[in-house]
């Protein structure tokens with residue numbers, strides 16, 4: 001298996017190189033080729049397995065050529081050390097709970113996998129590897145915690161000052177060791193741009209080894225395919241499934257589409273969004289128009305120029321009519337999101353976080369117009385991570401799981417920077 005650039009199919013690299021580069025040298029994103037396809041028997045053999053076991057089987061297909069069996073087993077068992085249960089919310093709607101990892105968000109799966117894969121491929125290198133990650137909230141905590149204490153790797157988390165929740169911020173500004181937090185006076189898009197510029201800066205990349213832990217890194221998004229299979233494996237065999245995916249940078253969606261290419265029987269995918277609806281607009285009009293992001297209460301999806309969208313275009317050969325055959329878009333205002341959280345809680349007792357809420361409602365809307373299907377929405381974070389907005393709606397305190405509460409008492413350390421590339425470059429050169 002090799003990895004090509006979405007800008008040029010002839011630009012092919014092996015796993016190690018593609019992993020270390022993060023972004024292809026021509027600015028494209030890496031895609032796997034050929035995508036392995038499971039036979040019906042392989043697929044059926046996944047029923048009854050937990051996430052770790054499924055991850056192991058799929059990892060052998062995806063990474064088995066590049067990593068010896070015993071090492072791969074160790075990587076998978078350390079990275080995917082929790083499950084992703086499916087919970088029934090209504091007769092025809094289920095929640096795929098992706099928040100049972102250490103930072104209570106789905107990004108734990110990809111971030112922990114990437115950290116261990118990088119650790120494996122760089123174990124003999126003399127100088128440090130620098131991981132750059134731009135975050136609108138959850139990526140930073142998942143990546144920072146995923147890499148904490150991994151030898152030879154330094155992590156630099158860039159985040160928009162004042163635009164992440166206090167508890168989210170604590171999860172990546174209090175760790176110390178090999179983790180640094182850079183507080184950018186700007187938006188998430190500014191942070192993402194600084195990271196992209198650093199990767200394109202030859203002078204810098206000749207001096208130091210930079211890599212990305214954003215969902216543009218193939219080792220972040222590919223392992224996310226595992227839990228789509230795990231979800232399928234928990235459902236009644238005859239269900240006609242669709243997935244509703246709360247989306248921002250579209251790493252999660254891309255992973256689902258890759259799972260489908262691998263043979264997972266999925267009827268369709270819903271793109272559930274907040275007001276940042278460039279992809280739903282694309283689905284309607286055929287025109288992809290990135291624009292500055294709008295802040296919302298589902299802030300991990302406040303993305304105005306979703307970086308993984310080029311991967312989706314690539315998977316469907318840039319054909320709008322193919323994409324719309326497999327994806328439908330929905331978008332919700334903050335007002336809608338609050339109403340959804342409240343009404344689902346009242347009706348079913350299930351508490352959604354603001355991101356999952358968009359996923360639930362997109363599934364509900366789809367089912368209102370299409371009969372005979374079963375919807376699974378991805379509950380991408382634990383509601384306690386967005387305590388303030390959720391409590392405001394339901395009027396009762398949300399219990400904070402212990403592993404999250406522990407962060408609140410620790411002291412924040414961050415470096416304040418203007419969103420100017422020269423300043424960021426100076427900072428990096430001093431590392």
Ligand SMILES: *Cc1c(COP(=O)(O)O)cnc(C)c1O
Nearest residue numbers: 138248249250251252300380381
């Ligand atoms: C990152 C994130 C999303 C968006 O995921 P993408 O893969 O970037 O589309 C949705 N919900 C939560 C809670 C997140 O942290």
